[in-house]
Amino acid sequence: MAIHSPGQVPGRVPDPVLDHSDTTSHTTSHTTPVTVLGMGPMGRALAGALLAAGHPVTVWNRTPGRAGELVGRGAVEAESARSAIAASPLVIVCVIDYAAVDAIVRPAADALRGRTLVNLTADSPDRARATAAWAAEHGVGYLDGSILTPATSIGTDAATLIYSGPEEEFAAHRAALAALGGRSDHLGTDPGRAAAFDVAVLDFAWTAVSGYLHGLALARAEGITAAQLLPYSQGIVSLLGHIVPLYAERADTDNHAGDVSNVTSIAAGIEHVLHASAARGLDTGVLDAALAVARRAIAEGHGRDDFSRVVDTVRKG
Numbered sequence: 001m002a003i004h005s006p007g008q009v010p011g012r013v014p015d016p017v018l019d020h021s022d023t024t025s026h027t028t029s030h031t032t033p034v035t036v037l038g039m040g041p042m043g044r045a046l047a048g049a050l051l052a053a054g055h056p057v058t059v060w061n062r063t064p065g066r067a068g069e070l071v072g073r074g075a076v077e078a079e080s081a082r083s084a085i086a087a088s089p090l091v092i093v094c095v096i097d098y099a100a101v102d103a104i105v106r107p108a109a110d111a112l113r114g115r116t117l118v119n120l121t122a123d124s125p126d127r128a129r130a131t132a133a134w135a136a137e138h139g140v141g142y143l144d145g146s147i148l149t150p151a152t153s154i155g156t157d158a159a160t161l162i163y164s165g166p167e168e169e170f171a172a173h174r175a176a177l178a179a180l181g182g183r184s185d186h187l188g189t190d191p192g193r194a195a196a197f198d199v200a201v202l203d204f205a206w207t208a209v210s211g212y213l214h215g216l217a218l219a220r221a222e223g224i225t226a227a228q229l230l231p232y233s234q235g236i237v238s239l240l241g242h243i244v245p246l247y248a249e250r251a252d253t254d255n256h257a258g259d260v261s262n263v264t265s266i267a268a269g270i271e272h273v274l275h276a277s278a279a280r281g282l283d284t285g286v287l288d289a290a291l292a293v294a295r296r297a298i299a300e301g302h303g304r305d306d307f308s309r310v311v312d313t314v315r316k317g
Helices: 041-052 068-072 081-086 098-112 125-137 167-172 174-178 193-221 226-253 263-279 285-302 307-315
Strands: 034-037 057-060 076-078 090-093 116-119 141-147 160-164 183-186
Touching: 034 041, 034 081, 041 057, 041 068, 057 068, 057 081, 068 076, 076 081, 081 098, 090 098, 098 116, 098 125, 116 125, 125 141, 125 193, 141 167, 141 193, 160 193, 167 174, 174 183, 193 226, 193 263, 193 285, 226 307, 263 285, 263 307, 285 307
Parallel strands: 034 057, 034 090, 057 076, 090 116, 116 141, 160 183
Antiparallel strands: 141 160
């Protein structure tokens, strides 16, 4: 249920509202008031999960009108970011990027002072560190976080969220953050660490998905439907389940023995795909880049090493 002050119209927080009461008195309660800034699909999912867990929730979005269903469930919609921030000791922001975060929270620095800001917006590790430095300068508790699962998973055991920043901030709000999903990991005090995990995982995910879509385009050019290709594509997915842990071990131990395949043979395979794609007039930019990295590894004398050796070639730029 939402908390309303005397004379307040249910569902709206009047502007301006600045509550200078003790902002830490509720942080150990499972019903901590929480503000969610940003009402995109993920922001709405976050607010909905908090409501379902019994937290008083205040919401705000730059474009009004996206919180109707949440207001119907008991959320309070604020008229400004400042009044939304002032309503809760814990403020979660989830928008498109850190430029949007800055535009929302920096003008309201005085309202944020003494509160905890949890930034679940995806961006780079360096931008996370810069935002953490700004928060520290203004007396704002700060956790940077990343969401590694889709909006539909939020509030369920399938959700995975990761955080980095001061351990005491995470501990103080662990109960409220637990409402967002089944896995909630604190990865360390470096505020950029969660974002570093996020971009590394997204690098893998979107490169892989781009490869799959390119494969579908090549199949279509050869008169093969996606449905016809599907069982063989799923075989590759199954193979990746073995390759991922193997390459993780080899990267960490610097053991790239070419005992099964090697960079030279993989490069030859990439060339075959590239030739077939070029013959059908497809965009070969991603394949060109992959082959260039493999050839560079070969030129460095690693042609007989396992393809996992490419991790070092990429690091050398």
